[in-house]
Amino acid sequence: MEMSHLISLLILLSFETFGDSLRFPKNFKFGVATASYQIEGGWNASGKGENIWDRLTHEHPDWVKDHQNGDVACDSYHLWKQDVEMLKYLNVTFYRFSLSWSRILPSGFSNYINPDGVRYYNDLINELLKNGIEPMVTLYHWDLPQPLQEVGGWPNPLLAKYFEDYAKIAFELFGDRVKTWITFNEPPEVCESGYAEGANAPCYKSSGIGDYMCGKTLLLAHARAYHIYDKLYRPKQKGKVGITIDAIWAEPKTNRIKDIKAAERQMQMDLGWWAHPIFSKSGDYPEIMKNRIGNLSKAENFSSSRLPQFTENEIRFIQGSFDFFGLNHYSSWLVSDLKIPVNAPVSHWKDVSVLMQQDPKWKPSAATWLKVVPWGLRKLLNWIKKEYNNPPVYITENGFADFGELNDFGRLDYLKGYLNALLKAILLDGCNVKAYTCWSLMDNMEWRDGYTLKFGLYYVNFTNPKRTRTEKASAEFYKTIIETRTILEDLEQVIVL
Numbered sequence: 321m322e323m324s325h326l327i328s329l330l331i332l333l334s335f336e337t338f339g340d341s342l343r344f345p346k347n348f349k350f351g352v353a354t355a356s357y358q359i360e361g362g363w364n365a366s367g368k369g370e371n372i373w374d375r376l377t378h379e380h381p382d383w384v385k386d387h388q389n390g391d392v393a394c395d396s397y398h399l400w401k402q403d404v405e406m407l408k409y410l411n412v413t414f415y416r417f418s419l420s421w422s423r424i425l426p427s428g429f430s431n432y433i434n435p436d437g438v439r440y441y442n443d444l445i446n447e448l449l450k451n452g453i454e455p456m457v458t459l460y461h462w463d464l465p466q467p468l469q470e471v472g473g474w475p476n477p478l479l480a481k482y483f484e485d486y487a488k489i490a491f492e493l494f495g496d497r498v499k500t501w502i503t504f505n506e507p508p509e510v511c512e513s514g515y516a517e518g519a520n521a522p523c524y525k526s527s528g529i530g531d532y533m534c535g536k537t538l539l540l541a542h543a544r545a546y547h548i549y550d551k552l553y554r555p556k557q558k559g560k561v562g563i564t565i566d567a568i569w570a571e572p573k574t575n576r577i578k579d580i581k582a583a584e585r586q587m588q589m590d591l592g593w594w595a596h597p598i599f600s601k602s603g604d605y606p607e608i609m610k611n612r613i614g615n616l617s618k619a620e621n622f623s624s625s626r627l628p629q630f631t632e633n634e635i636r637f638i639q640g641s642f643d644f645f646g647l648n649h650y651s652s653w654l655v656s657d658l659k660i661p662v663n664a665p666v667s668h669w670k671d672v673s674v675l676m677q678q679d680p681k682w683k684p685s686a687a688t689w690l691k692v693v694p695w696g697l698r699k700l701l702n703w704i705k706k707e708y709n710n711p712p713v714y715i716t717e718n719g720f721a722d723f724g725e726l727n728d729f730g731r732l733d734y735l736k737g738y739l740n741a742l743l744k745a746i747l748l749d750g751c752n753v754k755a756y757t758c759w760s761l762m763d764n765m766e767w768r769d770g771y772t773l774k775f776g777l778y779y780v781n782f783t784n785p786k787r788t789r790t791e792k793a794s795a796e797f798y799k800t801i802i803e804t805r806t807i808l809e810d811l812e813q814v815i816v817l
């Protein structure tokens with residue numbers, strides 16, 4: 321008997337014993353996620369334009385840990401039928417994937433639509449629907465068309481309009497079949513990693529300035545896409561539009577007031593930066609964010625706040641532009657207050673002024689930033705509930721990093737812990753969570769980590785030209801959760817058996 325079958329047998333057996341555990345609500349949805357640059361390959365296939373990750377990895381191969389790139393990745397540009405078979409096997413309700421902007425609009429602008437790009441997504445969407453799987457589509461998962469970078473990228477306010485043009489075309493082309501749209505994946509990463517820390521393409525380093533310009537454009541771009549859908553497409557297509565924000569849980573390191581305040585400040589200035597303008601009653605950036613950056617800017621002798629302001633109309637335009645709250649969550653940090661001198665270089669980190677550490681007792685993963693802290697998810701969901709009046713939340717990513725083992729018990733344990741915490745948040749705390757998405761369907765191109773870190777439920781052989789996919793133990797485990805709508809409590813014991 322194969323190992324994976326043995327495991328699934330043990331899982332099923334133990335359900336006999338622990339069958340009474342709490343269940344996910346009937347209409348709760350389970351899915352898995354991927355992103356275009358990370359899986360598709362076909363980087364210049366049939367008319368696709370160049371994007372900022374193509375440019376970065378081709379010009380600076382050394383930027384990526386293993387000097388690899390997404391030219392072929394999982395080759396889903398060709399192997400999408402296999403992907404759908406895997407999804408079918410997992411029994412997911414939905415599949416979250418992203419569109420490659422430059423595959424559809426090679427120049428980034430709406431002047432020319434690439435028919436082969438459109439055909440690719442039509443084929444994928446139709447195959448999903450044929451198999452009873454709902455498509456959940458992200459419009460922007462970090463692969464900006466290069467021509468839009470040449471004019472400055474997201475800090476350029478004009479990009480909001482070009483994003484709206486692109487979104488409109490996507491709604492027009494696919495909206496008859498796609499009913500869940502995510503405008504942006506992780507604005508904090510787009511603006512912080514891309515324009516402040518220089519970690520992700522386009523690798524700009526303008527912390528405390530460029531990131532805030534980027535943020536303003538992104539929030540307006542999101543709202544434009546939301547409103548154009550509302551006006552032109554919702555009446556007929558009847559879908560939902562939201563945004564996916566990534567957040568850590570910031571746990572105060574001590575119970576001193578200044579650390580409790582620091583942790584709250586961290587939540588407001590990283591998650592609240594994006595969520596407050598859209599999901600709060602009052603709209604606009606959180607007060608604490610406007611005040612701190614405004615005061616610091618003055619002390620630093622700037623003529624006005626480094627945080628560019630919205631007009632009253634813009635505030636109203638952005639406020640309420642959601643049908644759901646997309647949340648990506650992986651891990652937690654211990655946060656304490658940090659005093660940074662006024663004459664220190666300008667940065668977002670200086671604006672927030674906190675120290676972030678991880679508890680050495682937390683279980684590690686293959687990624688330094690990812691520790692296993694399931695209760696952090698429950699606290700985060702409760703924070704969102706309280707702060708934004710319990711909006712419908714779709715968890716659009718959650719997952720674990722290892723080095724690719726097929727018997728991925730670390731991932732299994734992570735999923736068990738986080739799904740248990742989620743169940744408690746839903747059933748005991750009344751958090752309005754409607755969906756859960758595991759990152760990722762399969763191992764893929766992990767941005768700057770290349771192929772060194774793995775998040776997949778399926779293993780992908782990247783040295784085989786056929787990019788063969790093999791199911792891991794976690795795939796069986798997740799499938800069982802989906803089918804039983806409950807979580808096995810005593811998994812470790814079962815495996816020791």
Ligand code: GOI
Nearest residue numbers: 355358505506509517566648650688689717759766767775
């Ligand atoms: C997802 O983002 C993403 O959507 C998927 O595409 C992706 O595949 C998936 O993640 C898995 O990666 C140690 C300041 C090293 C600068 C500690 C502070 C590096 C850099 C702690 C704090 C953290 C998930 C990078 C959300 C960005 C990875 C957010 C997870 C880099 C660190 C840091 C650190 C820091 N994060 N991202 N980083």
